[in-house]
Amino acid sequence: AQRVTQPEKLLSVFKGAPVELKCNYSYSGSPELFWYVQYSRQRLQLLLRHISRESIKGFTADLNKGETSFHLKKPFAQEEDSAMYYCALRGVNYGQNFVFGPGTRLSVLP
Amino acid sequence: DTEVTQTPKHLVMGMTNKKSLKCEQHMGHRAMYWYKQKAKKPPELMFVYSYEKLSINESVPSRFSPECPNSSLLNLHLHALQPEDSALYLCASSQDPSQTQYFGPGTRLLVL
DSSP: OOEEEOOOSEEEEETTSOEEEOOEEEOSSOOEEEEEEEOTTSOOEEEEETTTOOOBTTBEEOOBTTTTBOOEEESSOOGGGOEEEEEEEEOSSTTOOEEEOOOEEEEEEO | OOOEEEEOSEEEEOTTOEEEEEEEEOSOOOEEEEEEEOTTSOOEEEEEEETTEEEEEOSOOTTEEEEEEETTEEEEEEESOOGGGOEEEEEEEESSTTSOOEEOOOEEEEEO
16 A cells, blocks of 8 residues: 655754655555645645656755655755645556655744 | 636535536646645545546545546536535646646635
8 A cells, every 4th residue: 555654744944954854655666756845825836756856946855765765855944945845655557546645844944 | 828727716515505616727638636635634635537537536425526527627516515524625637647746726615
């Protein structure tokens, strides 16, 4: 079964500090992993997709199959990064649905 | 047009009412989705339409009835809902089921 865990409900960091949002998953095959972000009063939007291997808004995430993790990192947090972050997984077989983790609320303090 | 739109933004309905939620996209996407999101919880998948055919129904009660009239439109018909069905209903679309999903702003539903 597909499962995504995000151990921190709330993460508070100071502006300029590094931030790491943890995501672990369980899946028997090779999944696709995503990070979605929801800013206050805005729609859910894609932040990163592991197969793209790109950096968006200074965020990066590396898929670690050995540790079944897909942690989201940014070296210097900004106040505008404050939002709800969801890690999500999709199995690569047709018919596999999209599963979201419970989410981590990031609060970047001035 | 590069967005998924949803109407209405808010909906209040009684348990005996019949209402519909509407979702539209003009990006040529051939997969469309309905999610339910309760407060402080992640979105939960309800239905997936792929090339206008229902491909996934995540054991959703029959009081929720999806419809995909064409490749740009997705409806969710509501009938005899319960107060616990109150939630934010999100629509999403993707080029096909293997591609990135783009979300609409949601319809906030309150069932009295």
